[in-house]
Amino acid sequence: MKDYKDNPYFKLFSTQKNNHYNVAQSRVRDRKKKLDALKYAIEVTYREEIIEALQKDLGKPRVETELTEIYQIVSEIKFAKRNLNHWTQKHKVSTPISMLGASSYYIFEPKGVCLIISPWNFPFNLTFGPLVSAIAAGNTAIIKPSEMTPNSSALMAKIVEDVFEENEIALVEGEVETSSQLLKLPFNHIFFTGSPQVGKIVMKAAAEHLTSVTLELGGKSPTIIDKTANIDKAAKKIVWGKFMNAGQICICPDYILIDKSVKTKFLASCKKWLHHYFSENPQTSKSYGRIVTDKHFQRLNSYLENAKQLNATFEVGGQTDADSKYIEPTIISDLKLESTLLEEEIFGPIMPILTYNNLDEAIAYINSKERPLALYIFSKSKADIKQIINNTRAGGTCINNTHIHYANHNLPFGGINNSGIGKSHGFFGFKAFSNQRAVVKQHTFGVTELLFPPYSSLKEKLAKLTVKWF
Incomplete structure (x- = not known):
């Protein structure tokens, strides 16, 4: 193995590497039991501390913490526990007659030492x-959470230390340099959640x-609203999906594409639901979050300034407060196509139409x-829905709602190309951390032995018959 002695995390990596076959077996x-211990820590022991940290x-x-953080983890654990016996068993498959005398199956085996880099x-x-x-897949793992949410990262470190042995699961805090050092090590699998730029x-x-x-990853997830849609219900769900967590969600509706004839009605409904959810002064609402850092606040504020300079129409909102990182x-x-709001992933509480x-x-x-990672469709027209799905590509799609595909552990979650590689959740998450290993067992004399060298005219005829019939 390459000499990694100067890497500050090589000792931790080696500790897990030396133990990963024990964990795999x-x-x-x-x-x-490990999943139960994590579940108890999240659901009971540290529940109030999690709410406070966030x-x-x-x-x-x-x-929002209960539904989008605690519930999601607990439900993922419950789903894995219900299905783990099936996922880990031998999966028998048929064997072609040309391999008579053998049987075939595949197993999911752990990949080994994994790195999980998570966002804020x-x-x-x-x-x-x-x-x-x-x-669930039987791996060891080193976790690197985001430095942008220090209270949450510190608490996760405490939870991991309390629940797991370091030679199985460990959490490392730090800035970007920490991730850079970890990425130099020869992990067996890396699971990264973040921006396309860092994903590269x-x-x-x-x-x-x-x-x-x-x-x-993420990107600009579009929402299409056609003229057949229930406009008020669409506004209700889109406003919820866009402004939850102050819009800092990789699958939130990034921008709206709406049939020109129903725009005015949609805007009126959006205003109604914004007031219903967050009152007429969202800054005082206990249901509305804040931007994570000053840097992200300034980024979003620059998008607003760019829109103003290009004479866009502010239908709702636009007020900011730098001291509290409130937008x-x-x-x-009425945005021009060169607006930064239409070029960059927004990741904040600004909705272009x-x-x-x-x-x-x-x-x-x-x-x-x-x-995109997600594409949302609001329509009553089966023909329109079919046309959109058949002529676009996206990681996932909801029809007449937003976000909820994420919460179904029976579905694969993930992007395509710029919005991601690979899938997660439920079986698909188990599969991501597993190697699907093919096994063929020869029980008796195999007919393929009839074609071993030295070759003869008879074997040439047998080979031709094999190609033709099997």
């Missing part, structure tokens, strides 16, 4: 969610060791961009 019931880091309301927007969910899959850095580092990766829920229309005259126009606009 652990019984299903042992893995379930309030400090993101101004996250208690209900849902720190607990997007750290412990992948960890559940890693544990992770993938490049993984290529040095031919390490497999799961990249959960009012904002809806903007574009209109279209026909559906082909909307589809062409979506396809002019990178492939």
Whole structure:
């Protein structure tokens, strides 16, 4: 192995590498015990501390923490425990007659030592969610959470130390340099959640060791509203989906494409639901969060300034407060195509609205961009829905709602190309952290032996028959 003695995390990596076969051979019931211990820590022991940490880091309301952080982890654990016996058993497959005398099956074996790099927007969910899959699959793991949510990262370190042995699961805190050092090590799998820009850095580092990766990225997730949609219900769900966690969600509706004829009605409904959810002064609402750091606040504020300079129409909001990192829920229309709001992933509480005259126009606009992590459709028309799905590509899609595909552990979650590589959640998360190993067992004389050298005219005829009939 390459000399990594100067790497500050090589000792920890080696500790897990020396132990990963022991962990891999652990019984299903042992893995379930680890998952139970994590579940108890999240659901009981540290529940109030989690709520407090997220309030400090993101101004996250208690209900949002319960639903988007605690519930998601607990439900992932429950789903894994219910299905783990099936996932880990031998999966028999048929064997062709040309291999008569043999049987075939495949197994899911642990990849080994894994690295999980998690983001700041849902720190607990997007750290412990992948960890559940890693544990279920029988791996060891080193976790690097985001430095942008220090209270959450410190608490996760405490939880990991309390629940797990370091030679199985460990958490390392630190700045960007910490991630850079970890990425130099020859992990067997890397699970990264973050931006496409950083995802490229992770993938490049993984290529040095031919390490497999799961990249959960983001991008600009579009929402199409056609003229057949229930406009008030669409506004209700879109406003909820866009402004939850102050818009800092990789699958939130990034921008709206709406049939020109229903734009005015949609805006009126959006205003109604914004007031209903967050009152007429969202800054005083206990249901509305804050931007994570000054840097992200300034980034979003620059998008607003750019829109003003290009004479966009501020339909709702636009007010900001740098001291509290507050940005009012904002809806903007009449944007020029060169606006930064239409070029960059927003990741904040600003919702641009574009209109279209026909559906082909909307589809062409979506396809002019990178492939998104999510695409949302609001329509009563089966033909329109079919046309959109057949002529676009996206990691996932909800029809007449937003976000909820993420919460179904029976579905694969992940992006495509710029929005991600690989899938997670439930079986798909277990599979991401596993090697699907093929096994063929020869029981008796194999007919292939009839074709071993030395070759003869008879064997040439047998070979031709094999090609023709089998």
